[in-house]
Amino acid sequence: MTSTIENNEVVVLKPEKKEPLGVFFWVCVGWLGVNLLAAIFANFLPIWGPQDSNNYVDLNTGPSFSHLLGTDDLGRDILSRIIYGARVSLGVSFGAMFLAFFIGGIFGMYAAYRRGKLDLILTSVSLVFLAFPSIIAVIAVLSFWTPRSILKITIVIAVTSIPLVYRVIRAATLSAATKDYVLAAKIQGATDRRIMTKELLPNILPTAVSFVMIGIASVIVVEGSLAFLGLSTNVTTPSWGNMINESRSVMQVNPWLVLFPSLAMCLLILSLNFIGDRIRSYYDVSEVKL
Amino acid sequence: MSNKKVLLEVRNLEVNFKKAGQVVSAVAGLNFDIYEGETLGLVGESGCGKSTTGRALMRIVEPTNGTIVLDGKELTSMKGRELRQERTKMQMIFQDPISSLNPRRRVKDIVAEPLDCWGSAEGDERDRIVFDLLNRVGIDPAIYGNRYARQFSGGQCQRISIARSLAMRPKMLICDEMVSALDVSIQAQILNLLEDLKEEYGLTLLFIAHDLAVVKNVSDRVAVMYLGKMCEIGPSDLMYDAPAHPYTKFLLSAALEANPDSIQDNEVLSGEPPSPLNPPSGCRFRTRCPFATELCASQEPLLTEVTPGHSVACHYPLTTVKA
Amino acid sequence: MSSSPILVVKNLTTTFITGRGRLPAVGGVSFELNADETLGIVGESGSGKTVLSRTIMGLQPRSNVELGGSVQLLGHEIVHASEDELRTIWGTEVSMVFQDPMTSLNPVMTIGKQISESLRVRLGMSKADAKVRAIDLLKLVGIPSAEERYDAYPTQLSGGMRQRVVIAIALSCSPQLLLADEPTTGLDVTIQAQILNLIEELKSKEKMAVILVTHDLGVVATRTDRIIVMYAGRIVEMGRTRDVFFNHRMPYTRALLESTPKVSNPSHTRLITIPGRPPDLYNLDGGCAFAPRCAYATDQCRQEAPSLQEANSDGHLFACWNPLPVGTSPLNQQNSNEPNGASNEQ
Structure with a gap:
């Protein structure tokens, strides 16, 4: 009876058709790492303090040995201010995105998995919020919620990002939740929680991570815009947006002052977008026919 | 038939879907029993409700009406943990082998999933069960256990699905078009494997498929569905030789035999099934049936026994004409 | 059988260049097809049957494909023919019916327009003539109330009806060869029988040759004159249908x-x-x-x-040592x- 028919089948595995992530991806990761480390350990770095005004001697110097990226109109070191400014930009953007994903992601996953009334309500609410330009909401709230702090800015940006995150995670979950393996898990007796963590989460994680990257990049821009409008942290705490804002008046005298914070912002956003994009395609398991 | 134990009893099963404000009756009152140890084949064309029936039995689709009794326990009124627990006695294998397995999980974890859900086996015991199951379905666990499901082809995925469905030692297996996505040579391997496992594990099967030859090959009895209703149910050899319902006869004559000498019936069923949104009155097959009369339009034929174990829902069953 | 072949395929190879290397999907295939013949090409997935039929049609993409050998269709060389040359052959000399009727029809255009459009472009018919001919074609392929269905969109039709429309489009310019690639695979048995009967009927009515590509031996058993069995991109057996089944x-x-x-x-x-x-x-x-x-x-x-x-003088060939x-x-x-x-x- 226990014949060994067709046993020990010669299995030819499909090759994992992964393209390597590429050198540029690692350069971007490296750049993100440098930014993060510099922001975290700014206090221990051998740099000037961000408020050290150098007795107002070296004003608007441009790059030099003692000030690698030059000084501003008050004689403060630009490199130092960019590094301390990264704290605000990165802190706000990482904080806001993780908060938004924690709330929006859980709701999005749950709604897409359970469908029904809850999904209908949440999705309608998210659509209403998405129809309203979130930057205006952010400006409105921050205008009245004073004194402004990094925490408050983070919360406001996080809250306004939730609807978008909800939509993205919901869509990603939806395509995974209609697969038969979800049904299979269900009929084996898996609880909803188990299905969401074991079956759905691994399949939406790549989408989520890549969206986090791109989300962080866009929050950096939002924070920069807020700072530019004078709605971010107060002037004594440097942020990239603040720096660009302040330097407007002396742009003709000292273009470095605009250039460097802009460049810092630009490079970081580019890195984040590229990292997000590569992660998504790298972990895409959709079959290539043939 | 009376000396056999009924494992699954289905009474008046109805499934309605709401679609754009209208009610689609996908399954409209099914009654049948499945006896312990047998294979019941369920055939019909797309849209006849055969897959919905299978899903309603598993309660992945909620039945609108009716009762499902599995091994003496009524499933339709169960909820929560009780339902999840009881449902493990019945397992299902799906049509799309690739989509049935989570591409991001390892084969051995997929097969162990039911065990992990219930904590019914842990450590070495768990590994041993998974090892045996994979071995049994012809996937070498030592080499492939740690691979991801996405690396396997359709036939292999279906083997892994079978292994997973057996982990909780179910009494019953519902196979929903489980070989229709596979190549002929792979299909034959899976069908043979299924027959062997049925013996070894003492399984009862509900085999849902559109391919009449495949269904006959594995089934003891066959049920034919048309537009949510059952037309005919009976022993497979008998029914294929002497179908009593005109629809069964047309289905069989349309089936293509891989033999140039097979009789090519020119009596091809014309037309297409009507919409389940608006099914015909009386007998649902009457709009395509060449033998339909006014009676067929006014009165719905009920499933009645023509010979022991062979029932047909037709006012003018064909066997009476033949006899 | 005495008529001269309309299709001569000689040592045809189709090799895809992919990230993994060279994929010889069709590896040296030769056969001929006569004007009044129905040829079945049978094989499992990966046997190269679909690639072969697409190569015969000239439908292979230009990049990452290497073609070799020759395909002579009514005197035209298909291999390495330019898109412009092929366009003069498509429809009028060779047409194709694909497996999935939904993807071969344009979902946002009425079926009538899709047929009459091809008539007007290919045959230069006037709008009114094209409509009349399109309705005739819909009737020919057995679509009930063809005048009303003329304005229907593909999504409003069932799978079987859609496949009939695809066949109507394929026949619109009276091709001499119809290539049907798994034309009934997604369809129900009773509809499958209807479509296969339709193709057989149209073949004798329109006097064309038919190539029926399928994985199902049942489809070709009673409806073909000759059969090619393919495995791993090569012909492993070819001959008259009865020879292939019985000998x-x-x-x-x-x-x-x-x-x-x-x-x-x-x-x-x-x-x-x-x-x-x-x-x-x-x-x-x-x-x-x-x-x-x-x-x-x-x-x-x-x-x-x-x-x-x-194997015999009747064109029965096989590739086997034992x-x-x-x-x-x-x-x-x-x-x-x-x-x-x-x-x-x-």
Whole structure:
């Protein structure tokens, strides 16, 4: 009876058709790492303090040995201010995105998995919020919620990002939740929680991570815009947006002052977008026919 | 038939879907029993409700009406943990082998999933069960256990699905078009494997498929569905030789035999099934049936026994004409 | 059979260049097709049957594909023909019906417009004439109330009706060759029978040749004059339909026949299976591609690929070092004796 028919089948595995992530991806990761480390350990770095005004001697110097990226109109070191400014930009953007994903992601996953009334309500609410330009909401709230702090800015940006995150995670979950393996898990007796963590989460994680990257990049821009409008942290705490804002008046005298914070912002956003994009395609398991 | 134990009893099963404000009756009152140890084949064309029936039995689709009794326990009124627990006695294998397995999980974890859900086996015991199951379905666990499901082809995925469905030692297996996505040579391997496992594990099967030859090959009895209703149910050899319902006869004559000498019936069923949104009155097959009369339009034929174990829902069953 | 061939395929190769290397999807295929013939091409997935039919149509993409050999269709060379040259052949000389009617129809255009458009572009008909002809075509392929359906969108039709529309479009410019690639695979049995009957009927009415590409031996058994059996991109057996079914010499043909469940066999008939699965085309060695799965394989089979040889003068060819004896087809045994397959337990 226990014949060994067709046993020990010669299995030819499909090759994992992964393209390597590429050198540029690692350069971007490296750049993100440098930014993060510099922001975290700014206090221990051998740099000037961000408020050290150098007795107002070296004003608007441009790059030099003692000030690698030059000084501003008050004689403060630009490199130092960019590094301390990264704290605000990165802190706000990482904080806001993780908060938004924690709330929006859980709701999005749950709604897409359970469908029904809850999904209908949440999705309608998210659509209403998405129809309203979130930057205006952010400006409105921050205008009245004073004194402004990094925490408050983070919360406001996080809250306004939730609807978008909800939509993205919901869509990603939806395509995974209609697969038969979800049904299979269900009929084996898996609880909803188990299905969401074991079956759905691994399949939406790549989408989520890549969206986090791109989300962080866009929050950096939002924070920069807020700072530019004078709605971010107060002037004594440097942020990239603040720096660009302040330097407007002396742009003709000292273009470095605009250039460097802009460049810092630009490079970081580019890195984040590229990292997000590569992660998504790298972990895409959709079959290539043939 | 009376000396056999009924494992699954289905009474008046109805499934309605709401679609754009209208009610689609996908399954409209099914009654049948499945006896312990047998294979019941369920055939019909797309849209006849055969897959919905299978899903309603598993309660992945909620039945609108009716009762499902599995091994003496009524499933339709169960909820929560009780339902999840009881449902493990019945397992299902799906049509799309690739989509049935989570591409991001390892084969051995997929097969162990039911065990992990219930904590019914842990450590070495768990590994041993998974090892045996994979071995049994012809996937070498030592080499492939740690691979991801996405690396396997359709036939292999279906083997892994079978292994997973057996982990909780179910009494019953519902196979929903489980070989229709596979190549002929792979299909034959899976069908043979299924027959062997049925013996070894003492399984009862509900085999849902559109391919009449495949269904006959594995089934003891066959049920034919048309537009949510059952037309005919009976022993497979008998029914294929002497179908009593005109629809069964047309289905069989349309089936293509891989033999140039097979009789090519020119009596091809014309037309297409009507919409389940608006099914015909009386007998649902009457709009395509060449033998339909006014009676067929006014009165719905009920499933009645023509010979022991062979029932047909037709006012003018064909066997009476033949006899 | 006396008419000259309309299609001559000589040593055709189609190789895809992919990230993994060279994929020889079609590896040296030669055959001819006569004007009034129905040819079946049978094979499992990966056998190259679909790639072959697309190459014959000239539908292979230009990049990452290497084509070799020749395809002569009514005097036109298809291999390496430019898109412009092909456009003069498509529709009027060769047409194709694909497996999935939904993707071969434009979902946002009415079916009537899709047919009349091709008539106006290809044949330069006036708008009114094209409409009349389009309705005639819809009637020809058996679409009820064709005048009303003229304005229907593809999504409003059932799968069977859609496939009829696709056939109507394929026939709109009276091609001499109709290539049908799995034309009934997604359809129900009763609809499948309708479509196959329709193709057969239209073939004699429109006097065209038909190539029926399928994985299902049942589809080709009674409706073709000749059959090609493909495995791993090559022809392993070719001949008149009866020869292939009753006198096949290649073990793969036998295995394919035996592993197909049959309605005429009693239930629980043990199927005779082919172990393993189709080969990985990237890693073909020099031997017969079927050898690893073949019960009759010898060292010669594993080292040297057999070429096609003649089984009879009627164009029956097979590629095998250890051919099966003539007349041992399971169908012969079935027809003469009691069904023999029942006790074929391994």
